Amino acid sequence: MNEVRGAAGDVSADASPAAPTEPKSALRFALPLGIFVVLAGFLFVGLGLNPREVPSPFIGKPAPAFQLTQLARPEQSFSPQQMQGEVWLFNVWASWCVACRIEHPLLVDLAKKNVIPIVGLNYKDKRDAALGWLGQFGDPYQLSVVDTDGRVGIDYGVYGVPETFVIDKTGVIRFKQIGPITEAAWRDKILPLVRQLQKS
Amino acid sequence: MTLRTAIACVLLALLTSGVSAATPALQLDAAGARRAAALAEQLRCLVCQNQSIAESNAELAVDLRREINEQIRAGRSDTDIRDFMVARYGDFVLYRPPVKSHTLLLWFGPALLAIAALLAFMRALRNRRRRVSERPLTDAEHAEAARLLGGPASTPQ
Numbered sequence: 001m002n003e004v005r006g007a008a009g010d011v012s013a014d015a016s017p018a019a020p021t022e023p024k025s026a027l028r029f030a031l032p033l034g035i036f037v038v039l040a041g042f043l044f045v046g047l048g049l050n051p052r053e054v055p056s057p058f059i060g061k062p063a064p065a066f067q068l069t070q071l072a073r074p075e076q077s078f079s080p081q082q083m084q085g086e087v088w089l090f091n092v093w094a095s096w097c098v099a100c101r102i103e104h105p106l107l108v109d110l111a112k113k114n115v116i117p118i119v120g121l122n123y124k125d126k127r128d129a130a131l132g133w134l135g136q137f138g139d140p141y142q143l144s145v146v147d148t149d150g151r152v153g154i155d156y157g158v159y160g161v162p163e164t165f166v167i168d169k170t171g172v173i174r175f176k177q178i179g180p181i182t183e184a185a186w187r188d189k190i191l192p193l194v195r196q197l198q199k200s
Numbered sequence: 201m202t203l204r205t206a207i208a209c210v211l212l213a214l215l216t217s218g219v220s221a222a223t224p225a226l227q228l229d230a231a232g233a234r235r236a237a238a239l240a241e242q243l244r245c246l247v248c249q250n251q252s253i254a255e256s257n258a259e260l261a262v263d264l265r266r267e268i269n270e271q272i273r274a275g276r277s278d279t280d281i282r283d284f285m286v287a288r289y290g291d292f293v294l295y296r297p298p299v300k301s302h303t304l305l306l307w308f309g310p311a312l313l314a315i316a317a318l319l320a321f322m323r324a325l326r327n328r329r330r331r332v333s334e335r336p337l338t339d340a341e342h343a344e345a346a347r348l349l350g351g352p353a354s355t356p357q
């Protein structure tokens with residue numbers, strides 16, 4: 001119908017209804033472009049996120065209590081209360097865990113320099129294999145405790161070994177590293193936090 | 201024949217005893233088993249992330265299924281068990297995220313989008329109606345239309 005009228009050359013009738021649509025033509029292109037840019041922005045940020053880094057519900061909460069036997073001295077047990085008054089690392093490891101070998105030299109180095117006490121949670125492992133592994137790669141742990149059936153692991157929400165918790169002097173979890181501690185994570189995140197916690 | 205029967209009996213006994221020995225702590229009644237299966241399907245396995253605890257064969261999923269079974273046997277409610285999981289693994293463990301301030305957009309975003317689309321559609325329709333006016337054609341327009349259509353010139357009623 002519009003076309004017919006246009007063809008009739010009725011200028012006055014054509015101009016008036018077309019007028020309100022004119023300023024909108026800019027919006028017509030800007031709106032989809034805007035939506036596209038926003039969507040692309042979100043997707044681009046999403047590309048850089050690691051889906052394995054699930055926010056831990058433990059930050060700011062007291063470390064769950066447990067009582068487990070020690071790896072090297074099976075007749076002795078350990079519970080987190082014994083670390084009261086110290087800032088310490090609680091590192092979940094296993095001899096079958098390949099990624100643990102990546103962070104292990106860093107832990108050994110920390111132990112050598114006496115930066116922070118490290119307690120190991122030997123997760124779903126066999127005692128012989130675990131002791132053999134420590135003999136081969138070095139033992140950075142003040143002590144390791146044995147969690148054969150993974151129950152303490154469940155209490156700590158462990159799902160990707162290695163995991164490392166920073167626990168403060170009052171026994172509150174302040175940070176959780178999922179996966180191996182990289183040099184960058186240690187330098188930029190964990191060490192500054194540890195220093196700050198040790199001063200307080 | 202009797203020897204064969206005896207051997208069969210021994211084998212059968214071995215088989216069944218093996219089965220019962222393998223799953224001593226996991227036996228639930230039918231209702232309990234149904235509850236355990238339903239719970240396991242609502243919980244995400246954090247190792248494989250796109251599978252539920254019921255579907256996954258990751259060791260953690262096996263452990264968590266055992267945990268669910270034990271807690272059902274201990275008489276804990278579904279809510280207790282879900283809270284137990286959330287306390288350890290966060291809301292991420294739930295396939296159905298809870299309605300919270302930071303999940304409002306997730307829950308109501310699609311409805312908002314649908315409403316926005318509906319409003320835009322209604323506006324477009326209204327604009328279109330304004331452009332297509334109801335004014336009748338003039339005589340000159342009728343003549344032009346008739347000429348273009350190639351028919352005999354008609355007069356408007």
